[in-house]
Amino acid sequence: MSALRSNYIKTFADEISHLYYIFFKRYPVFKLFISNILFHSSGNFGLSIVENDVIIGNYTIYNTNEGNIVKEGLDNKVSVRFKVQKSIFDDVMNNKSLYASKPYKLLKFVPALLSSVQIVKKRSVEKYLRGNKVILRQGCEKDLFYLHNWYNDKELNKLAGWTEGKIGTAQLRMNLLKGFGYDPMNLIIETIDGGKPIGTIQLYDFNETDQSCKLGIRIGDRDYWGKGYGEDAIKALLRYAFYELDIFRVSLKLYEYNERASRCYLKCGFKYEGRTRKSAYIDGKFYDEILMGALKSEFISQFDKD
Structure with a gap:
C-alpha cells in the first residue's frame, strides 16, 4: 500500500499540471529542455515519491479529457517516469498560490525534473x-x-x-x-x-x-x-x-x-x-x-x- 493516498497524488498532479501550463505559456522557450520527455510521452506518466532515498509510493497518472486519473503502481505501458522527492511534493502543495502568481519560481524544480526522469523505450512499431x-x-x-x-x-x-x-x-x-x-x-x-x-x-x-x-x-x-x-x-x-x-x-x-x-x-x-x-x-x-x-x-x- 502506498504511503500517500491516490486522491492526494491526484491533487498534486492537477496542481503541477496547471502550474507548468502557466509556466510554459509564459516562457515557451523552456519547452526545449523537456523536448525529449514530450517526444516519448503519451500524456501518461509514472510517478515515484521518494523520502530519505526510499520510494514511499508508486503511481501512474493518466491524462484524460476529464483531468488526471491516478492509480497505484507503475503501468508498464507508460514510457515516461519521474522520481519526485517528498520535500518537493510538499513544497508544491503548500505554495501553489505563490507559484501560480510567480511561475518563474518553478525554474528551481527543472534540474530535479530532468535528472529524475526515466524514459522506457517503446515497443518497435514493426511488431x-x-x-x-x-x-x-x-x-x-x-x-x-x-x-x-x-x-x-x-x-x-x-x-x-x-x-x-x-x-x-x-x-x-x-x-x-x-x-x-x-x-x-x-x-x-x-x-x-x-x-x-x-x-x-x-x-x-x-x-x-x-x-x-x-x-x-x-x-x-x-x-x-x-x-x-x-x-x-x-x-x-x-x-x-x-x-x-x-x-x-x-x-x-x-x-x-x-x-x-x-x-x-x-x-x-x-x-x-x-x-x-x-x-x-x-x-x-x-x-x-x-x-x-x-x-x-x-x-x-x-x-x-x-
Whole structure:
C-alpha cells in the first residue's frame, strides 16, 4: 500500500499540471529542455515519491479529457517516469498560490525534473499489438488473398455502408502498406491460437488538436463472428490509442441494421451519441446512421480498474 493516498497524488498532479501550463505559456522557450520527455510521452506518466532515498509510493497518472486519473503502481505501458522527492511534493502543495502568481519560481524544480526522469523505450512499431485472443499486426503480401475476399463481399460491404464496386489488388496492396504510424492505420486481425487472419481493423482521421480519431473493423471470416474476437481486437486497439498515442476520444458510425456490431461496441466501452435519420443510401434504400464514441477517461475506469 502506498504511503500517500491516490486522491492526494491526484491533487498534486492537477496542481503541477496547471502550474507548468502557466509556466510554459509564459516562457515557451523552456519547452526545449523537456523536448525529449514530450517526444516519448503519451500524456501518461509514472510517478515515484521518494523520502530519505526510499520510494514511499508508486503511481501512474493518466491524462484524460476529464483531468488526471491516478492509480497505484507503475503501468508498464507508460514510457515516461519521474522520481519526485517528498520535500518537493510538499513544497508544491503548500505554495501553489505563490507559484501560480510567480511561475518563474518553478525554474528551481527543472534540474530535479530532468535528472529524475526515466524514459522506457517503446515497443518497435514493426511488431504487433496483443489482446487475449488476437494480435493486430502490419499487413503483408500473403494477406492479399484474404483482403480480396473480404473487401469484395457484398454482405460485408453492406455492413460497412459501402456501395462501391469491387476493389482491385493494387488498392488493397496500397492499404497494406499503411500500418503503424500512418493515417489510416490499417492492421490485420490474426488469431493467437493458430495464427489465422480473420479481419482488419483501422484507426483513421487523426485530429491532433482534438486528440481524436475514428475506428473501423471488419471480421471477414464468418466462423469467428459472435465469439469475442472483434471485441478483443477493439479493446487492444483502444488501449494503444489511449495509452500510447495520447488520444482522448475514438468515434465510429454504424447503420441501423448492424445490431451485432452495436452490441460489440457497447461491450468495448462505446456509448451512443446520436442518430441521423435516413441519412445513408445503401443498396437502393435509406437507413439511419448511428454515432458512437469512447472516451479515454471512461475506458480506463471501466476496463483498467486495478
